[in-house]
Amino acid sequence: MDGFPTEHINARMDKIMCFNFDKNKKRISSTLVAVALGLLPFFAPFIVHGQQFDLLIKNGRVIDPKNQIDSKLDVAVKDGKIAKVGKDIPSAQAKKVIDASGLLVTPGLIDIHTHVFVGSKPDTFADGFSSVSPDDFTFRSGVTTVVDAGTSGWRNFSVFKDHVIDKSQTRVLAFLNISGTGMSGNPEQQDVNDMDAHMTSLAIKKYPEIIVGVKIGHVEGMEWTPFDRALEAARLSDVPLFVECHLPQLPLQEQLSKMRPGDIITHSFEKVSERMPVVDEQGALRPFVLEARNRGVLFDVGHGGFGFWFSQAMPALKQGLAPNSFGTDLHRFSMNAGMKSMLNVMSKYLAMGMSIEDIVLRASWNAAKSVKREDLGQLSEGAVADIAVLSMLHGNFGFVDAGGNKIEGDHKLEAEMTVRAGKIVWDLNGLSAVELKK
Numbered sequence: 001m002d003g004f005p006t007e008h009i010n011a012r013m014d015k016i017m018c019f020n021f022d023k024n025k026k027r028i029s030s031t032l033v034a035v036a037l038g039l040l041p042f043f044a045p046f047i048v049h050g051q052q053f054d055l056l057i058k059n060g061r062v063i064d065p066k067n068q069i070d071s072k073l074d075v076a077v078k079d080g081k082i083a084k085v086g087k088d089i090p091s092a093q094a095k096k097v098i099d100a101s102g103l104l105v106t107p108g109l110i111d112i113h114t115h116v117f118v119g120s121k122p123d124t125f126a127d128g129f130s131s132v133s134p135d136d137f138t139f140r141s142g143v144t145t146v147v148d149a150g151t152s153g154w155r156n157f158s159v160f161k162d163h164v165i166d167k168s169q170t171r172v173l174a175f176l177n178i179s180g181t182g183m184s185g186n187p188e189q190q191d192v193n194d195m196d197a198h199m200t201s202l203a204i205k206k207y208p209e210i211i212v213g214v215k216i217g218h219v220e221g222m223e224w225t226p227f228d229r230a231l232e233a234a235r236l237s238d239v240p241l242f243v244e245c246h247l248p249q250l251p252l253q254e255q256l257s258k259m260r261p262g263d264i265i266t267h268s269f270e271k272v273s274e275r276m277p278v279v280d281e282q283g284a285l286r287p288f289v290l291e292a293r294n295r296g297v298l299f300d301v302g303h304g305g306f307g308f309w310f311s312q313a314m315p316a317l318k319q320g321l322a323p324n325s326f327g328t329d330l331h332r333f334s335m336n337a338g339m340k341s342m343l344n345v346m347s348k349y350l351a352m353g354m355s356i357e358d359i360v361l362r363a364s365w366n367a368a369k370s371v372k373r374e375d376l377g378q379l380s381e382g383a384v385a386d387i388a389v390l391s392m393l394h395g396n397f398g399f400v401d402a403g404g405n406k407i408e409g410d411h412k413l414e415a416e417m418t419v420r421a422g423k424i425v426w427d428l429n430g431l432s433a434v435e436l437k438k
């Protein structure tokens with residue numbers, strides 16, 4: 001699938017051009033001119049169109065929910081952007097052609113709940129060992145954008161930016177913690193005096209292209225002050241509030257009632273002592289939860305180590321509460337447990353009966369919109385070329401929740417190839433590699 005043999009054309013063109021400019025040949029043979037002119041109609045289409053694209057992904061099932069596309073199409077990339085999406089784009093027009101027959105081609109996936117402020121502090125998430133390095137876990141799961149869920153605050157955001165965000169190929173966005181030092185452990189992160197709405201909003205104003213919201217979480221006590229300050233910072237900056245629960249003494253109903261349309265609650269389907277579950281003991285979805293959803297509060301999965309239980313997620317789904325996004329809550333303690341990866345979380349919803357179109361919508365366009373980054377999560381012409389090429393495996397698979405409960409499914413998603421800003425950053429089976437010459 002290398003396209004038209006352009007070296008051959010170039011060699012032929014060189015011969016013609018060299019001859020024309022060869023100073024020793026003052027007189028140009030009319031025969032050769034005639035040959036050259038005769039060849040022009042043959043070369044012309046390749047001169048005009050030859051290899052105008054850097055990358056062409058052919059014959060995949062393109063699912064682009066933003067543009068309501070679900071069809072067998074080709075996707076062409078140039079200069080890091082989506083150049084064209086259409087039927088039968090000629091292979092000759094691209095430098096590199098990928099055959100995606102039988103595969104899904106989707107926007108690069110967006111994980112809106114991660115902890116990637118990795119550093120050397122042994123016991124913290126902020127600048128610590130409990131976070132993970134984004135590139136180590138994203139591309140192999142089709143993810144091209146992560147949002148860090150408040151691992152940093154306004155005091156240490158610049159360290160996060162310098163050490164991780166600017167050094168990662170993954171696009172790293174961030175919710176800024178209302179705690180000045182983010183998830184720096186107790187007692188530091190509990191210090192209400194260091195929860196400064198004004199300073200938090202100033203940092204957001206300084207880095208509008210990276211910081212997409214404010215996060216509240218991991219706060220103890222019955223005081224509403226931390227929650228209210230986080231909400232105030234979000235209001236001042238006109239960004240969403242990301243509520244990561246772990247607010248044991250604050251009733252869920254009151255939390256939801258304080259949240260505005262567009263604010264995001266995560267760990268939506270957790271069943272732990274520190275927060276009231278969304279589904280009650282009789283298996284009924286609590287009416288005030290559905291009410292909040294209908295009012296525009298967004299529900300993220302936030303799987304993590306303890307944030308996802310089938311006994312909550314399955315009845316919730318049946319009763320109309322599907323998650324808006326598949327935030328994984330990726331960190332050192334969730335990645336090797338039931339959560340595993342973004343695609344594993346998405347595959348759980350496949351096993352629970354959600355359609356692949358609905359799953360891709362939540363993993364791309366919905367996630368982009370929830371952090372007000374409508375430039376992402378799509379394959380529109382002109383958009384950044386963040387692309388996931390996925391295979392749908394068939395077989396017997398087991399999916400485990402945070403409580404060690406298992407359901408089985410016969411499908412599972414796997415990332416064949418991931419493209420970030422036009423560059424192939426993951427290629428599981430060498431789709432883009434050259435066949436070894438024997």
Ligand SMILES: [Zn+2]
Pocket residue numbers: 113114115149244304329
């Ligand atoms: Zn988290």
